[in-house]
Amino acid sequence: MNRHVLSVLVENQSGVLSRVSGLFSRRGYNIDSLSVGETEDPKVSRMTIVVRGDDYILEQIKKQLNKLIDVIKIIELKNDQSIFRELAMIKVKAEGSSRASIIEIVGIFRAKIVDVANETLTVEMTGDEGKIEAFINLMKPYGIKEIVRTGLTALERGNKEIKDHRKYEED
Amino acid sequence: MKAAEAIIRFLQEEKVDTVFGYPGGYILHVYEALRKSDIRHILVRQEQAAAHSANGYARVSGKVGVCIGTSGPGATNLITGIATAYMDSVPMVILTGQVKTDLIGRDVFQEVDITGATESFTKHSYLVKDANALPRIFKEAFHIASSGRPGPVLIDLPHDIQESEIDWHYPPEVDIKGYKPTLKGHAGQIKRALKSIADSKKPLILAGGGVNLAHAEEALRAFVEKTHIPLVHTLMGKGALSTDSPYYMGMIGTHGYAHANRAVGMADLLIVIGARIADRAFGGTQVTDKVKIVHIDVDPAEIGKNVGTHIPLVGDAGTILDQLNEKAKEKDTAEWLSELQGLVKEIPLKDGRWVNPKRAVGMLSDKLSDTAILVTDVGQNQFWGARSFRDKPNRKFITSGGLGTMGFGLPAAVGAKLAAPDRQVVAVIGDGGFQMSLFELGTIAANNVGVKILLFNNSRLGMVRELQDRNYGKTSQVVLEKNPDFIKLCEAYGIEGVRVEGNDALETAIDKALSTDAPFIIECIVDPQESTL
Numbered sequence: 001m002n003r004h005v006l007s008v009l010v011e012n013q014s015g016v017l018s019r020v021s022g023l024f025s026r027r028g029y030n031i032d033s034l035s036v037g038e039t040e041d042p043k044v045s046r047m048t049i050v051v052r053g054d055d056y057i058l059e060q061i062k063k064q065l066n067k068l069i070d071v072i073k074i075i076e077l078k079n080d081q082s083i084f085r086e087l088a089m090i091k092v093k094a095e096g097s098s099r100a101s102i103i104e105i106v107g108i109f110r111a112k113i114v115d116v117a118n119e120t121l122t123v124e125m126t127g128d129e130g131k132i133e134a135f136i137n138l139m140k141p142y143g144i145k146e147i148v149r150t151g152l153t154a155l156e157r158g159n160k161e162i163k164d165h166r167k168y169e170e171d
Numbered sequence: 172m173k174a175a176e177a178i179i180r181f182l183q184e185e186k187v188d189t190v191f192g193y194p195g196g197y198i199l200h201v202y203e204a205l206r207k208s209d210i211r212h213i214l215v216r217q218e219q220a221a222a223h224s225a226n227g228y229a230r231v232s233g234k235v236g237v238c239i240g241t242s243g244p245g246a247t248n249l250i251t252g253i254a255t256a257y258m259d260s261v262p263m264v265i266l267t268g269q270v271k272t273d274l275i276g277r278d279v280f281q282e283v284d285i286t287g288a289t290e291s292f293t294k295h296s297y298l299v300k301d302a303n304a305l306p307r308i309f310k311e312a313f314h315i316a317s318s319g320r321p322g323p324v325l326i327d328l329p330h331d332i333q334e335s336e337i338d339w340h341y342p343p344e345v346d347i348k349g350y351k352p353t354l355k356g357h358a359g360q361i362k363r364a365l366k367s368i369a370d371s372k373k374p375l376i377l378a379g380g381g382v383n384l385a386h387a388e389e390a391l392r393a394f395v396e397k398t399h400i401p402l403v404h405t406l407m408g409k410g411a412l413s414t415d416s417p418y419y420m421g422m423i424g425t426h427g428y429a430h431a432n433r434a435v436g437m438a439d440l441l442i443v444i445g446a447r448i449a450d451r452a453f454g455g456t457q458v459t460d461k462v463k464i465v466h467i468d469v470d471p472a473e474i475g476k477n478v479g480t481h482i483p484l485v486g487d488a489g490t491i492l493d494q495l496n497e498k499a500k501e502k503d504t505a506e507w508l509s510e511l512q513g514l515v516k517e518i519p520l521k522d523g524r525w526v527n528p529k530r531a532v533g534m535l536s537d538k539l540s541d542t543a544i545l546v547t548d549v550g551q552n553q554f555w556g557a558r559s560f561r562d563k564p565n566r567k568f569i570t571s572g573g574l575g576t577m578g579f580g581l582p583a584a585v586g587a588k589l590a591a592p593d594r595q596v597v598a599v600i601g602d603g604g605f606q607m608s609l610f611e612l613g614t615i616a617a618n619n620v621g622v623k624i625l626l627f628n629n630s631r632l633g634m635v636r637e638l639q640d641r642n643y644g645k646t647s648q649v650v651l652e653k654n655p656d657f658i659k660l661c662e663a664y665g666i667e668g669v670r671v672e673g674n675d676a677l678e679t680a681i682d683k684a685l686s687t688d689a690p691f692i693i694e695c696i697v698d699p700q701e702s703t704l
Contacts, residue, residue, distance in 0.1 A: 011349065015298070019290060026291050056475075063472035069295040069315060072349040 001052045003032065005084065005154050008065060009072040009162060012038060012045040016070045020047065023068065029053060029061055033151030044072065046162075048153045075165045077154045084128045087150045089114070090136065093143035094121040102142060109135050120145060128152075174302045175200035175333040178266075179208045181309035184341050187237050189213065189228060189589055191221035195241025197281060198268030200333035202239075213589065213618060216610035218245050220582035222252020224614075226261045227586030230569050231544060231594075233386060235316050236261065236586065241268040243281030246327075250289060251576060253323050257292040258573025259407065260384055262321035264312050265293075269329040272300060286327050294322030302335040306342055314345045319352030320470040321384055352469060356484045356491040363482050364442075364465045365498055371440035371463070373507045374400045377423070379452075380407025380572065381445015381468060387489035388412070388564065391444070394492050399504040400442070401511055403431040405452045406557055407572040408445070414561040420511050424452045426554045426703060430514035437510075438462055445469070445488045448477045449573075467491050518704075526671055526695035528552070528627050532559035535597065535625060535681055541565055543595040544587050548580030548604030551633040551703045556599040558704075578607030584622045585614055595623070595685065602628040602651055609660070615690050616664040623684045624661075624668075624692040629699045630654055637703055661692045668692030 010016045017036060024031045032050035039046045051061055058076075065071050077084075094102050102121055106113055111125035125135055129152060136147065156162070178201055182190070189211045194202045205212055215221045218240040225236030236256075240249045246267040256263045269275070270282045286296040295315050297308045312324040368374055382391055382404075391411055395402055401418045404411050406426070412419050421431035435441065435458050444467045446452065458478070466473075466480040467488060474483040484491055520530050532555050539545075544567040547556035553570055560568060569587060571579040584598035600608075605626055615622060627633075632649040639646040658668045668691055669680045677695075684691040 014300075015286065015296075018287065022290050060472070060476065063476075067470070067472050069347060069350045 001030070001054065002058075004051050004053070004058050005077045005082070005152065006047075006049045006051060006062070006065075006074055007077050007154060007156075007162060008047040008049060008074050009039070010045050010047060011070040011072065012043050013070070016045070019068050019070060020049075020065065023064055024051075024061075027060070027064060029057060035151035035153050037153075048151070050152050073162060073165070075156075075162055077156055081158070082154050082156050084152055084154045085126050086129055086132055086152050087124070087126045088132045088136070089122060089124050089148050090139055090144060091120050091122045091146040092139045093119060093145060095119055098142050102139070105135070105138050111135065172337060172339045173200065173204065173333075174305055174335050174337050175204040176207075177305060177337055177339055178309070178328070178333070179204040179210065180339070181306065181341060182210060182237065183208065185309070185313045186234065190237045190239055191215055191224040191228070191586065192239030193218050193221060193241070193245060194239075195245045195268060195281070197242040197270055197330045198239060198245070198266070198328070198333075200330070201266065201268070201328065213585075213614065215582065216613045218248035219252045219578065220585075220608065220611050220614065222249050222256065222263070222265065223576075223579050223582035224586035224589070225263050225265075226252065226256050226259075226579075227546060227569060227583035228590045229261050229263055229586075231567060231587045231590035234262075235313055236263045237266070238263065239266045241281070242270055242285075243283045245281075246283055246285040247288065253289050253325065254292040255571050255574045255576040255579060256323040257294070259380060259571065260321050261323065262317040263323040264316050265323055265325040267325065267327050268333075269298070269327045271331040272329045273331075275329065286325060289325055292323075293325045294320075296325040296327070298327045299329065299332050302332045302337045305332075305337060306340055307345075310342045311345050311347060315347070315350060319350070320381075353471070353485045354469070354487040354490050356467070356486040356494050360482055360484050361491070361494050361498070364484055365495065367440055367463055367465060367482060368398065368400070368442070368502070369500065373438045374398075374440040374442065374502070374504070375420075375434055375438035376400050376402040377435065377441055377443045377446055377448075378402055378404040378408040378411035379444060379446020379448075380405065381488050382408055382411040385445065385469070385488035387445075387487075387492055390489045390492035390496065392416075392564070393496050394499065397496060398499050398502050399508070400502065401434070401504065401508055403434055405446050405448075405572070406570065409557055409568045409570075410562045410566065413563050417508070421515075422557065426451075426557075428558075430511070430516065433514055434511050440465065443467065443478075444492070447473045453478070522674055523698055525673060525698045526627075526677065527674055528555040528695065528697050528701060529559050530674055531625065531627075531677055531695055532556055532599065534677055536561045538681055538685060539566075539595055539597070543597065544569065544591065546570070546580050546584040546587055546596065546598045548598070548600040549575045549577045550601050550603060550635075551637070551701070552580075552599050552601040552604070552627050554703050555627065577604040580604055581608040581611045581622075581624070582614075585611060585620050588620050588622045589618075592621070596621070597623045597625055599625045600627070601633060602626065602630060602654055602657070603632045605657070606651070612661060612664040612666060616666055620690060621688045622690055624690070626657060626692060626694045627697045628654065628657065628694055629697040629701060631699055633697075633699070633701065634703060636699070657694050658692065666690045666692060668694060670694045670696065672696045
């Protein structure tokens, strides 16, 4: 069950998210995360979908997504040719002596403290999943109160744009 | 112009002459505009029938079938018909009423999220929130429904949208960024397909419903006759080639013929055209890993989904067959053909005290004209119909193959007859499915729709009975006790009919049914133990 990252251009209109997520649940595909936002063209949104599956499942996912009228283009982002980022906010217990060591770890990870309260610190960090997981693991002993994550978002490296890719069916 | 009036004009622009529907509170504006138009409205007796009739209408006319229902229960009643059309890729546009835009989401009277409910079995759908988008939406809907792999498209019309004022225009073309179906086959793949045909010793064509949907029967016949490649077909592919063609090797599948299923296992090259090859089709075959598969389909997602493919060919079946026909060479398949013909076994008809349904359909088929349309319901009647109705170039066979919807036959036959009033249309139905669609006798009577009903009455759900017998040795809940007197029931609607209790009375009954233009029912009493195959 390999992990794949798909970048999907869709029409920016209501119902699209439901169609895409509905497709995953009814065909039994595993989805790790899905993030979506507007692009340089306000009529178009871009989704980053992290899925798990073998080659057969991956091909089916791409083909079934392509069948949705609202889906404009799908590309797979390969690990070595793409930048992956996720944003997380972590509210961690920070009382007494632990406060200083948390601040130290935040500095090492180039994360940011965005809120300070008498019992907690809230940390904002971006990075690939590995970095975020590592940070969360280091925070666990202090007592994590809450975590929110945006899900992975990704872009291909270099000059190439998504529109330079051929449509999936033409491959 | 009122949006409702524009909607009716959009239908006229799309050459819609007949719609099937059932009015209600939140579709009233559309009905008022419809009343003033020359579009024929067929009032069904329950919305599900509107969808099935539009399905039959679309498959016979080659046009997009249109049906209309109101919001809430009107829309939910359409659901089974929409799913049926989706599974068999039938081009349809479904219009539903919806509560006022500002009331959506408040669970008001007769509100239901119909675009949400039908999301997984519509090709596309629209909930209209801006009346000015209506021209584009209708143009897109008809285009999406009828192009590529056809399918149902739903347009949900809130009440206030229907009565808003819009400027009349209808776009001449559509431009949907994410929807550009491939129709022409890739030249390189065509070459590879031709080479594999030339190299093969035992090629076999497997025709699916896509051949009929693409109206590619002529191109297929030309291909078969040029290359001498024999053909088997799925249930939905019935009619792709005449039954009496020397290359015709029968229907495959769990309810197909043994020789056809064996042929699939013996072939070294399988040319699949417009078939998704789901469980029911490949269930009975002995396909091996050794066979090379060329898969032609307009829907790229079908290729490689259920069987591995060596040469994928995405495009319209007719266009690709034309491309193949240009370059295909004659093949010597005489030995292979005679090997296949050697597998064919005559299955003797076993007659008993009651009507033999296989004999009945066979006799009917002999007496029907060369342009007749046979529509079946689902269950044993479906395969008695499919196995004994002989296909000819201008005949048509219509069934619910994908979803297997009981209650489909009668309303679909109504749609078929209204699309082709000059052709004979027979609905073959069991007593189970008939009672799921009895209300349509009202539609038939009111519109004097000249369909002939061949009812097989074994007082049970015959196919379930057979499955239970085979799997459990006992049956449960399959006997339809206290069935009504179906002839009297039809008589109450003013529909004439006869009951036939044995084979010797069959011929007179069929002759009588076919001698009039009026609707007619032949009720055949069938042995409860009669087998499907």
